[in-house]
Amino acid sequence: MRLIRVFPRRTKATPTDDLARFGPPDLFDEADEVHVSVTFTWDKAKAEKLAEAWKPVAPVKVGGVAYGDTSLTFLPGRYIRPGYTITSRGCPRRCWFCSVWKKWPTPNPLPIYDGWNVLDDNLLACPEWHVRAVFDMLRRQTQRVCFTGGLEAAALEDYQVDLLSSLKPRPAMFWAYDPGDAFETLESAARRMLAAGWTRESHRLRCYVLIGYPRDTFEAAEKRLTDMVRIGFTPMAMLWKPETESAMKWGPPPQWRAFQRRWVRPAIIHARDGAQP
DSSP states (O other): OOEEEEOSSOOTTSOOSTTEESSSOOTTOOOSEEEEEOOSGGGHHHHHHHHHHHTTTSOEEEESGGGTOOOOOOOTTTSSOTTEEOOEEOOSOOOTTOOHHHHOSSOEEOOOOOOSEEOOSOGGGSOHHHHHHHHHHHTTOSSOOEEEEEEOGGGOOHHHHHHHHHSSSOOEEEEEEOTTOOHHHHHHHHHHHHHTTOOTTTTOEEEEEEESOTTOOHHHHHHHHHHHHHHTOEEEEEEOOOSSGGGGGGSOOTHHHHHHHTTSOHHHHHHSTTTOO
C-alpha cells in the first residue's frame, strides 16, 4: 500500500522520506491512503485543513498524540524519523500537567526496535528485564545514544546508573524537574551521574524544567533553572501549554517565550554571568 504521511510541522524527529509531506498535495501525488499525523494540540486546526486538501488524493485518516492516540503499536520510521525509537509507553506518575498517565497509567513494554534516540515516556520505571534489553540494543548502535524522552530521577536505581555508564560514547540524556518534584531527588541523580563519569562541561547531562504554568513566576522559574546548573545539569526550559485549544487563553503570556529562549541553548546558559557552577 502506498501510504503518504502528512505532518503539520517539521521537527528533528519528523520523517523525511519520499512519502512524507508537509503541506497540501501537488498534481503528481498519488496514494492508497493518507495519514495526517499530529503531535501538538495547537496544530490540530492546520492538520484538519490539510486533511481536507488531501481528500481528493485518497482516503484520509487524522490522528496522533494530539488526538489522544492510545495505540501501543510503534512502527519505526513511519511517524518519526529512523533512529528514533519508542520501547515503552506509559508512566506511573500522576502529574497534573501531563496526559500520558491518563492513557497508560503503568509502563507498557513494547517490542524493541533499533534506534539511538529513545523517546519513551518513562523508561526507568519499566521492569528491569525490559530496561536491560533496551540497553543491550543500545550497545549495538553506531551513533551516540540520546534519551530525549526524559529520565525520571525518582525512578533511578543503581543498576540503571551502571547501564547508562556502560554505553560508549557516553550518552546525552534529558532528566526532568517538574512541579512537585523534590529538589533533593534531582540533586542525588546529578551527583550519581557525575560520580559515574559524566562532566558538567560536556553538557550531556540535560534537564527539562517546566516553566510558565499557572501561578509560576519569573523569579521562581529562574531559581529552578539556576539550581539545576548549580548541581551539574544543563537545563532546558519547557514552556507550559494547556492541553486543549479551549484552554489556550489561560496559557502563559508572551513574556514567557522571551524568558524561555534564554534557557534552551547550553552556550547561552553557561555564558551568562553567574550561570557557571
